Amino acid sequence: MADPASTILRKGAVTRQKIVQQALLQFAARGVEAATLKDIANGVGISEPAVYRHFSSKAELIWQIFIDGYCGLAEEIERAAAAQSSLRGKIDSIIAAYCHLHDTNLPLFRFLFLTQHGQLSRMTEDMPSPVDVVLRVIEAGMATGEIPRGNATLVTALLFGLVTQPAVFHIYGRLPLGMNAYMATLSQAAWAVVTG
Amino acid sequence: MADPASTILRKGAVTRQKIVQQALLQFAARGVEAATLKDIANGVGISEPAVYRHFSSKAELIWQIFIDGYCGLAEEIERAAAAQSSLRGKIDSIIAAYCHLHDTNLPLFRFLFLTQHGQLSRMTEDMPSPVDVVLRVIEAGMATGEIPRGNATLVTALLFGLVTQPAVFHIYGRLPLGMNAYMATLSQAAWAVVTG
Amino acid sequence: MADPASTILRKGAVTRQKIVQQALLQFAARGVEAATLKDIANGVGISEPAVYRHFSSKAELIWQIFIDGYCGLAEEIERAAAAQSSLRGKIDSIIAAYCHLHDTNLPLFRFLFLTQHGQLSRMTEDMPSPVDVVLRVIEAGMATGEIPRGNATLVTALLFGLVTQPAVFHIYGRLPLGMNAYMATLSQAAWAVVTG
């Protein structure tokens, strides 16, 4: 017999998920500080105190959304990179994962990379981070000689810049298409950067 | 003998400048929303309402700082680019200008590119923008054949990513040095990106 | 047995009513602008923000009190007039209603007719107004020939003057008694005015 808990979400978990989604929408639309718990609760269709059944405070809500998304993405690109043997294959897979996240969950992408990197200071060493995943990939490439040696952290920063800045241009309408449309260019640029 | 009025600022202008500097510090330290006019005023050594003698609202203060810094930088890199004849020279000069701004006025750099690009939506066509300056440089390079044709806006976004993301890494201590230290790498990466 | 819900007010409704009463007291004592939400809240025994649970702003509080009182009085004198067949009977009933309101709810009377007729400009056609009730009574009297034809609106204004100005004299101690004491004179004067 299938365990009901494994197939259907309990009511509480559904509400929690709705809160997260609504919060991301509000955060993207008005900024994290300007978004109020009242608006989030109203958007979900519940009362304000009901939010506290799922998150002990607004800060906790922000932190949970951040850490879930950030670590989730870290694990995802970890898998994506591991599935490729060549360095270029790994980089392309990672870029693809970023573009996919942007195009399928825009509020989360913006929250993670454009508005809430402030949460980064709360992260500890043991939490998986997309930055560390990419950093290790670059370091490995330098170790094997696939790419020239250099400041691996700086190269990692440059790669993140290639992915995040088009998203900023997207916000202000300068790049109207989804990130997926620019993937080939991103891939080429990334390879040009890492190979010097 | 120089007229004193042309060399010394009026008292009001001095206070205004102090408010701008203090506001940038607070904005960088705690975020634009969390920074209060009270703290800014206290930091300057004036009362809260005194700020309103110089800016009609907090939003106006934010906007003025943004537009002054953003347009000022636009004009600066315009000059920097015009002083160079080759495309690579232009790009290097622009990157140098960005790095210089970062290292000499860190709060302003962060305010302009990391925390307050939200103000971009209030900009109008006639305001000079660093993005447009770079975009025209890239378009010119494509027109002369110095670099391969492509989506100039996308390339511009990539270049901005190369410059802004190291600054983000700097905030979280992953890149401890000033941007100036990374300029050679940035220049090389930028050229690699534009030449494909 | 009566349903308790139909006889006792919910806690929220009680607080709302207390706010209205306290606001009227403060408005009458110090003027609408000078009366602060803080004083009103303190008078009720609640905190300042609690007022906003019941009224979305001070202006809304003022407007609600005005419109409730003004339309309520309109309906009351409508009934009072309808219960009388003769024109003089109608006028007397209306005057009696005004005097009764003055003597039983002095703050409301003053608020409606002496300090806040400014709210009149927000009224729309579909809201019942005491002025319109009286105006229709006068027009009917002119139509039936009970009183001579003339500018019905002007006559209505005169009647309102007969009722409101003694209330002003009352404020400054020139007419110490309640309006009820002057009702006979008011009735006689009103009839003299309408009959020319």
Added chain:
Amino acid sequence: MADPASTILRKGAVTRQKIVQQALLQFAARGVEAATLKDIANGVGISEPAVYRHFSSKAELIWQIFIDGYCGLAEEIERAAAAQSSLRGKIDSIIAAYCHLHDTNLPLFRFLFLTQHGQLSRMTEDMPSPVDVVLRVIEAGMATGEIPRGNATLVTALLFGLVTQPAVFHIYGRLPLGMNAYMATLSQAAWAVVTG
């Protein structure tokens, strides 16, 4: 040689007069509390502190305007009444003076009778008041038997009501013409009221 001071106003007196007129405009437009010294000063074309050269405070400005207008009107209707021998003539002259003030200086009329009767409580016995002028006229009429005996103060209140309420109706557009247009009706109504 004519003394200049007797023919032309000194600059200070001109400014003072401008302040008074501008204040009346602002008071009429937005209410006494909502009108700010800043707006008044700007309207006159002077700085805020300059107002304090002429009036020691806002309250003093309000009081001066009130007392000048109120006592001035008292003296005017005193003369108007004295010039007539019959009671009806006196009443008509007084009404004419009110209507004239309304039509020629609407802001002052509204300030004196509709918005600032709050100042009345600061008046002392020795200041001439329009109310007292009318009251004495009525008392004299009762003494000579021209009109029936009764509560003279109440009758005075009724007469004031006849004059002030049409002005209220005028504000809200119910009586579009100037008060002068309604003078005949006012006179007739006043006489009807005083004669019972």
Added chain:
DNA sequence: CATGAATGAGGTTTCATTCAT
């Protein structure tokens, strides 16, 4: 348990008034 009601802290802003040039 979910919610209407309430709160304490604090924010931006306005205003009458004074200071200092």
Added chain:
DNA sequence: CATGAATGAAACCTCATTCAT
């Protein structure tokens, strides 16, 4: 002397959070 600059007090209002039903 007229004014730009500054201020203290206080107003309205918002928000995250808790209480009590």
